[in-house]
Each structure stands twice: as C-alpha cells, then as structure tokens.
Amino acid sequence: MNLFKYMVSLAAHLKPRFWKAGASETQGQILFNYRKFWLFSITVRSLVSLVPIAILFMFTYMLENKAIKNENHLHTVRLTSNTRRTLTYFFEERLDALRFIIQEEKFETLNNPDSLSYILRNLQRGFGGFIDLGLINESGLQTNYVGPFDLKQRNYRDQKWFANCIENGSYLSEVFLGYRKLPHIIIALKRAVNNDSFYILRATLDIKKLIQILSSLELSERSEAFICNREGRLQTPSRYYGKLLERMDLPIPEFSRYSQVKEAVDNAGSPILIGYAYIENSPYILMLVKRSEEIMKGWYSLRKEINWIFGISVIATLIVVLGISTLMVNKIFDADQKRLRAMERLESSGRLISIGRLAAGVAHEINNPLAVIGENAGLIDDIFKLNKEYQGDQQLKELIAAVLESVERCGEITKQLLEFARHFETKIEAINLKRTISGVLSFLRKEALYRNIAIDIDIPEDFPVIYSDYGSLQQIFLNLINNAFQAMDKGGRLEIFATRPAEGYVGISVRDNGCGIPEEDRNEIFEPFFTTKGMRGGTGLGLSITFGLVRKLRGEISLDSKIGEGTTFTVTLPIRYAGESKNEALTG
Amino acid sequence: MQGRVKMKLLLVDDEEKFVARLAERLALRGYQADWATTFEEALAKVGRETYDIAVLDIKMPTMSGIDLKKRMEQMVPEMKFIFVTGHGSEHDYDTVCKEALCCIIKPFKIEALIEKIEQALTL
Numbered sequence: 186m187n188l189f190k191y192m193v194s195l196a197a198h199l200k201p202r203f204w205k206a207g208a209s210e211t212q213g214q215i216l217f218n219y220r221k222f223w224l225f226s227i228t229v230r231s232l233v234s235l236v237p238i239a240i241l242f243m244f245t246y247m248l249e250n251k252a253i254k255n256e257n258h259l260h261t262v263r264l265t266s267n268t269r270r271t272l273t274y275f276f277e278e279r280l281d282a283l284r285f286i287i288q289e290e291k292f293e294t295l296n297n298p299d300s301l302s303y304i305l306r307n308l309q310r311g312f313g314g315f316i317d318l319g320l321i322n323e324s325g326l327q328t329n330y331v332g333p334f335d336l337k338q339r340n341y342r343d344q345k346w347f348a349n350c351i352e353n354g355s356y357l358s359e360v361f362l363g364y365r366k367l368p369h370i371i372i373a374l375k376r377a378v379n380n381d382s383f384y385i386l387r388a389t390l391d392i393k394k395l396i397q398i399l400s401s402l403e404l405s406e407r408s409e410a411f412i413c414n415r416e417g418r419l420q421t422p423s424r425y426y427g428k429l430l431e432r433m434d435l436p437i438p439e440f441s442r443y444s445q446v447k448e449a450v451d452n453a454g455s456p457i458l459i460g461y462a463y464i465e466n467s468p469y470i471l472m473l474v475k476r477s478e479e480i481m482k483g484w485y486s487l488r489k490e491i492n493w494i495f496g497i498s499v500i501a502t503l504i505v506v507l508g509i510s511t512l513m514v515n516k517i518f519d520a521d522q523k524r525l526r527a528m529e530r531l532e533s534s535g536r537l538i539s540i541g542r543l544a545a546g547v548a549h550e551i552n553n554p555l556a557v558i559g560e561n562a563g564l565i566d567d568i569f570k571l572n573k574e575y576q577g578d579q580q581l582k583e584l585i586a587a588v589l590e591s592v593e594r595c596g597e598i599t600k601q602l603l604e605f606a607r608h609f610e611t612k613i614e615a616i617n618l619k620r621t622i623s624g625v626l627s628f629l630r631k632e633a634l635y636r637n638i639a640i641d642i643d644i645p646e647d648f649p650v651i652y653s654d655y656g657s658l659q660q661i662f663l664n665l666i667n668n669a670f671q672a673m674d675k676g677g678r679l680e681i682f683a684t685r686p687a688e689g690y691v692g693i694s695v696r697d698n699g700c701g702i703p704e705e706d707r708n709e710i711f712e713p714f715f716t717t718k719g720m721r722g723g724t725g726l727g728l729s730i731t732f733g734l735v736r737k738l739r740g741e742i743s744l745d746s747k748i749g750e751g752t753t754f755t756v757t758l759p760i761r762y763a764g765e766s767k768n769e770a771l772t773g
Numbered sequence: 774m775q776g777r778v779k780m781k782l783l784l785v786d787d788e789e790k791f792v793a794r795l796a797e798r799l800a801l802r803g804y805q806a807d808w809a810t811t812f813e814e815a816l817a818k819v820g821r822e823t824y825d826i827a828v829l830d831i832k833m834p835t836m837s838g839i840d841l842k843k844r845m846e847q848m849v850p851e852m853k854f855i856f857v858t859g860h861g862s863e864h865d866y867d868t869v870c871k872e873a874l875c876c877i878i879k880p881f882k883i884e885a886l887i888e889k890i891e892q893a894l895t896l
Contacts, residue, residue, distance in 0.1 A: 549859055550859075551859075552858075552859030552878065552879045552880060553788060553791075553859040553879060555859075555879065555880040556788070556791050556857075556859060556879035556880040556881070557788055557790045557791045557794075558880070559879075559880040559881075559882075560790075560791050560794035560795050560798065560883075561790065561794050563794070563798055563883055564794045564797055564798050567797075567798050567801050571801065592880050593880070593882070595880070596878075596879075596880040596881070600878060603878075
C-alpha cells in the first residue's frame, strides 16, 4: 500500500506538468519550447550517463569472455598433455615388459608352450590388458602361441607389421580387428640371434585398458576424449564423432610435437574446442573435444548477471534523468506561468486605467450639452408651471418631466464615470477597519433585515490600524457589500473577515454565498459599464469605481468565485499609505 | 420667488443656450441675474454694475473661469464666486477647492445652485 502510494507520487514527479497545459494560442510557442527543452535535456543527460556505463559493461564483457576462454584453453592443454604422458607411459611400459622377457628368457623357454603360458599369466597379473603372447621365427611362422585363440603355425610373413618389426626392432600397431574380429593392438619385439638369425615376441593388447585411461579423465557430459590414428580413424569408441575404426567427423589436426588447443566447428555447426597431442613412437593422436557452449556455461551465467546489473542501472539512470529533467523544466514552467500571470494582472489593470481615462474624457464632453438640455427643458417646465395657458396640459408636463429625469440620470452616470477615473485628494488618517466597516454596514442594516441576509464580521480586536483615506475606504466597502447583496437571494449569508496576506499589508475579504461569477466574466468585472444586472438597473460602474479607489490607496483587489457557491472579493491594503499626499502628516 | 430683491448675480458661460436659460429661470425664482458669454463682456458688466455673486464656468475659451475670477476679485473684492463645470479634472478640482466656495458639476438641478447661492450669501 505504501509502495503503491510511493509509486504514485514518483509518477507525479515524472509527469511533465507543461505537457497538457494551455491550448491557448499565445502559449503555443512557449509550450513547444518546453517540450523541446525537456526532450533535449533527457537526451543529453541519458547519453552522458548511459554511454560510459555501456562502454564499461562492454569492456567487462570482453575481458571476462577472454579470461574465461584463456583459462579453458590452458586447462585443456594441461589435461591433454597429462593424458598424452599417461598414454606414452602405458605403451612404453608394455614394450619394456616384453623387452625384459625377451632378454631374460632363453629361446627354448619361450618356445615351450607351458613356460610361455606361465609368462603370459604373469604379464596379465602384473600389467593387465595382455590377451595372448606368440613367438614368431624369422620366416614369419608363429612357432609358439598362448592365448584364447588357435593361432599356432599361422604365418605372418606377408604382413606389414612383420616387415616393420624386422626393420625397426619393435612395433606398435594401430587398433585393428585382425583374424579374430575384435579390436586389439599388437606390440612386437625382435631379438637377433647370432648374425642373421632372429625371432620375434609378439603380444596382443586389449583396448579396454586404453578406454579406461580415457574415461578416467572426468570430463563434463558433452565432452570426450578418444584416440585416432594419423589418418583420422577412431581407435577408441566415440560417442559423438564417428564409429570405431572409421574416419572421425573431425578434421585431422596438423602435426605438432607438443600438446595443442584449437577452436573448430563440429558437423552440426556448434563451436568446439579441441585439445590434441601426437603420441610419440606410435601411430596415435590423442583427441580431447569440449563443446564451447559447455565450457562457456559459467560465462553465460555470469553474463546473465552482468546483463541484469546493466539493465537495472540503465533503468535507474533513466528514471533519475527523467525525474531531474521533469523537475527542472517544471520549475521553469511554473516560474514562467507565475510571470505570465503577473504580466496579465498588470496588463488588465493598465487596461482598466486607460479605460477610466477614456470614460472620464467622454463624460466631460457630454456634461456640457447635458447642461444645455437640462436648462432649456427646465425653463420650459418653469413656463408650464407659471403660465396658466399650459397649466392644464398634463401631456406636455409629463413629456418635459421625462426629459428632465433623463438628463438627471445621464448626469448621474457621467459623475460616476468621473469618480472612477478621478483622484480626489486623499486625506490620510489612522483607521480602525472594523469600525469603518461597521459604519458602512449601518447604512445597509435595513436592507439586510428586509432581505433576511445574515451578516458576520470576523475582524480581530488587535487587527492593525492602517493609515489610509477614510472616504475612499467607505466607498470601497459600501460598493463591495452592495454588490454582495445583489448577488444573493433572500436568506443569504455575508461574511466579512480579515487576513494578513504579507508583511506591511492587511486584507479584508467580503464573501457572499450568492450566484457566483462565471469564469468568462471575471476578467471584465472591473471594467466600466460591465453589468450582469441587465434590466434590473445599475450602471456597471460600482466595481470599476471600487477598483479605481483601491488602486488609488495603493492596494489590490482580487476575486475568487464559484458558480452557485458564491464570490469572495479580497481587498489588500498597505498598512501605511505610501502615496504622495499633502495631508500625510495629518494622521490620527 | 424666494430670492432677495436686492441680490444680483452674474452668470458667465460660453454656452449661450445654457447661460441665458439659467438666467431666465433664476429670474423666475426672484433672483436678478445677468449673463455673459465672453470674459470681455463679463468684465465690462462687472465694471458697470455691482454683483453679489458670480457663477463662472471653469473651462472657457481664451480665459479660464479661475483667471476671470481673479480679475473680478481685483475689481470687486467682496464679490463671491461659485464655479460650475462639465469637467472634473484633477487639476480643476485642486485649484477650485482653494479658490472658490464650491464647485457644481454640470448638469445640475437649479435647486442645487440656489442652495449654494443662499449659502454664499449667509456667509
């Protein structure tokens, strides 16, 4: 609940106030600039804060990626190298065992089936992996054989390994199926007797032992180690890269004396990492294949974390940028609005003052001809009254009375107009506003009683005494209260209360609960001849005179109105009248 | 008919239609009232006869009512003055309030003028 509230208030901070404001023409240009400014601010701030973050994250990415790759390469090379050593040792160990036997035992012993069988048993016990053992004479005939198959008297003269062994003294074969149709390896060792004569001791090795070595590497699930020969034929089984003794699905790595790592792509197109080593004195290549995706698994989870952190920092930055930009432009917007309103107020009072001057000018010009009409009609009236000839003519009397009455009415209007514009001499004295207002109300008590209007005055006893013009104040409050009366029906309520708007100023508000003033009229309400009373009479000068008087006293008048709820007029007056006046000394 | 027989008034205004009718109406009410439309005429009349009160328009061509009053005062110091005006400018008022007994703004009812005349005479 609290979080929700917090979010709502946050959203309110992010919302640009100026966006929707003002459909008015004059503000259009300014509003457009606010939006542009806002967008500009957001863009620049976002770039400035996000670009470094992005660059930082990119570097982190690259460095981490590289580090992890390097580590993996290193690990793979080490593993390959160790395994190569193990394999080399495996083959050498077995060759050495044969070498020991062939040196130690006499030909006769080796040619005796019982003693050879005894030796094979010892080998199987000591090393494991030996399947059979055979002795071959120089013509390629197997003269003695111990093992599970019946291979005695078999001739190997035409086979490649035989020739090879004669030439090199020893031989290590690839894995092959041979007569027995089982994958196996043969190792053979030649011993020379005298000058030209020799015999060969040949053993067969199970590849189980090799597979064991490779599977003990504890590789992850999709990685594997296997051996292939130099043509790429698989020598030990592979789960993913081909069948035993067939060509593997991977390219044959180029020769190197050391363990190597290279990146490649498998048949399915997935990136892989291959560690390989050529095993010395053998036809074998050790292959260690890792899937890159598996290697990078750790990196991916790290990258996910980095992405999260990056995303969150970007969002946080954007929120802050948006908030600051909005706050800033909102502040500017508010200040502009305030200034605009102040300017509007100034403009409207300036307009009123010039209207007042115009009205006064017109009134002056009209007064003279009015006087002419008045005197001439007055004379006719006099004649009617004195001359017996016309005394009975009621119609003429009425006509002339109408003229006189109209002249009087016009005179009244022009006088009020003049009052609106004229600056009477002000007489400054100490004024108790409460007493002044009570005095004004005494004129109106009867009307209030008659119309059943309740009047409340709330001005504290210690309200400051102000120095101002009594007559003007009387007129101001008389007009405002009269105005309020007119806005209310029977049974209304009038409140007059005091405020302290600022240091050195006092405020008096007159509030009615009458009909209210429509918004479109509020700007014109102080203009001369503006009236809503229509047929009910009224010159429309009351409030303009009030306005003129308030201005004359260096005060201000404002209104607050709600249709159907009423209107409050507030007059703000300086405690000390600062205008130039000859009577300023006459305070009290 | 309530006026005093002995009292004599001089009305000065550039608007003949106004000043002539006013004089006539005052006469009907028992006041002896002469009128003039220019300051020369007015001064000539003051030179020939004695008036108790002069009713002067403030704004007149060639010479203002205020200047005219000063000239008349030189000739007849005990004369009293009432100003009438259709103009109510600040300047006029400031000056008038010092210079004259009172100032009446046009258009006015004749009763208002008579009241001022009576006031002036009782002083």
